[in-house]
Amino acid sequence: MKSYKSHFSQSLLRTGAALHFAAHSHHPWPDVSFVAQQQAWQDAAIHLDRKWDNVVAAQERLARGHVARHLNLRSSDTVVFAQNTHELYLRLLSCLPATTKPRVLSSDSEFHSFSRQSRRLAEAGSIQLDLVPTNPIASFADRLVKSAQRLQPNLLYVSHVFFDSGWSFDSFASLIDEIDDHVLVVIDGYHSFLARPVDWAPWQDRCFYLAGGYKYAMAGEGCCFMHCPPNYGARPINTGWYASFGSLAQPQEQITYPADGQRFRGSTYDPTSIYRFNAVMQWMLDQGLDAATLYRRSMEVQDLFLAAVETKDLCIGTLLSNPDGSRFSADGDRWLSFVSGTSSRLGALAGSMLLPGGWIQVCYGRRGVLFHALSAELWCATD
Numbered sequence: 001m002k003s004y005k006s007h008f009s010q011s012l013l014r015t016g017a018a019l020h021f022a023a024h025s026h027h028p029w030p031d032v033s034f035v036a037q038q039q040a041w042q043d044a045a046i047h048l049d050r051k052w053d054n055v056v057a058a059q060e061r062l063a064r065g066h067v068a069r070h071l072n073l074r075s076s077d078t079v080v081f082a083q084n085t086h087e088l089y090l091r092l093l094s095c096l097p098a099t100t101k102p103r104v105l106s107s108d109s110e111f112h113s114f115s116r117q118s119r120r121l122a123e124a125g126s127i128q129l130d131l132v133p134t135n136p137i138a139s140f141a142d143r144l145v146k147s148a149q150r151l152q153p154n155l156l157y158v159s160h161v162f163f164d165s166g167w168s169f170d171s172f173a174s175l176i177d178e179i180d181d182h183v184l185v186v187i188d189g190y191h192s193f194l195a196r197p198v199d200w201a202p203w204q205d206r207c208f209y210l211a212g213g214y215k216y217a218m219a220g221e222g223c224c225f226m227h228c229p230p231n232y233g234a235r236p237i238n239t240g241w242y243a244s245f246g247s248l249a250q251p252q253e254q255i256t257y258p259a260d261g262q263r264f265r266g267s268t269y270d271p272t273s274i275y276r277f278n279a280v281m282q283w284m285l286d287q288g289l290d291a292a293t294l295y296r297r298s299m300e301v302q303d304l305f306l307a308a309v310e311t312k313d314l315c316i317g318t319l320l321s322n323p324d325g326s327r328f329s330a331d332g333d334r335w336l337s338f339v340s341g342t343s344s345r346l347g348a349l350a351g352s353m354l355l356p357g358g359w360i361q362v363c364y365g366r367r368g369v370l371f372h373a374l375s376a377e378l379w380c381a382t383d
Contacts, residue, residue, distance in 0.1 A: 001300070007031055007283070027218045029276065036279035040272040056271045063274050064261075066281040067225055070193070070291060071200040071209065078204065080261035081225045083269055085190065085210045086113045088226045089157075091264050092186060092208065093127070094238035096154045102127050105153035107144065109134040109162045111188065118157075134162060141171035149178040156185050160192040160209075168192070172203050184232055186210065193217060197291045205229050213273060216294075219280045222273035228261040240266035 005012050011028035043055045064076035073079070082088050096102035104118060108131045122129035130151055132144045148156055156179065161168050176185065186208040192198055193211035200209055209227040213219030235257050242265040243257060257263040284290065306319075 010034060027215055029218055029220060030280055030283050032279040032283045033219065033276040036275040037272055040275040059271060059274045059278060062278050066278065071198055071227060073200060073204050073227060077260040078228050079225055080228060080264045081223065081274065082266055083222050083224065085212060085224045086117060087266055088210055088224065088264060089114060089117065091236040091238045092155065092184060092233060094236045095184065095233035102155065103130065103151060103153040104155045104157060105130045105148055105151055106157045107132050107134050109164050110157065110159055111163045111190065114157060114188065137167055141169060145171065145174050145178050148175060152180055153183060156183055157188065159188040161195065163191050172207065176206055184208065190215065194291050194294065196295050200227060213277045217277065217280065219277035220273055222270055223277045226264060228264055234263065236264060242267055
């Protein structure tokens, strides 16, 4: 199996470097991102205010193109960048009717950026929040579709891959068929983007798609994005002056919005993460890597891991699986999830099986303790 460790020398080859097996944490950055970080600083020093038109605009166009390529979008114009997904979620909420209490439908397994904000808004009486339990997994898709049909929410928000289990939700056709056309459908793709192949072409005219660079894209924080389907959320109330960046020289008597994804832009931001994202995406192209090849490789490493667990007879818990018995990762996800009553067995695993000096992250979820063997990092960390 080919090793890519040499491309991660700052993270993986330095003296005393830890082995990183965290499924939902900071991924190692390829060395090319360090060069990109320096380039962002140099461009700012050379171009000053003119960097936005002379350099950053080109970097953004390039980044939107990378996103469109990985999602199979027909145009990169529907993609908008932001510092975090929380920022984008608030803009989406601001598109909902202000005359009545908006209704938001989601699951009880969404990531904290959505769940905390939504629960607080519901607590304050600003929204009506309806949550569909993900368990039992076998019936979740059907229960979500029926809830959407019955409640007809203003906004429906659900993960493509759930962070607390690795299970994939792919019943988009059934969902869209059962809801009114006015409903904003938002898919949180943070745990699917570059963790598995994603073809968003069938849903690009109907569903928003949120993701970012912190995890599987290996580009770090500050580089989140959203695909914005046309004719949905035309005039978010939460709007930044960059949404009119291209028309600042014109009279500003009326508040106008671009028709493309830039209608969801915010205000001044640090563009360094866009440089890193572009560098990593180009590195992947140069290495012949994409979501499909990374997924296949991760499945090979998962097989090796599970075989080692069986050989060493390590009782670390029950592997979460689909109703047909296949592991969740067989749907295209990068980690394995085990349910265990305590974390002591997982600590023993770190000392008995992983390489000396290695460490693992234990994530406490509603299903118990989840140990994630993240292959995206395993293939970087091992030969």
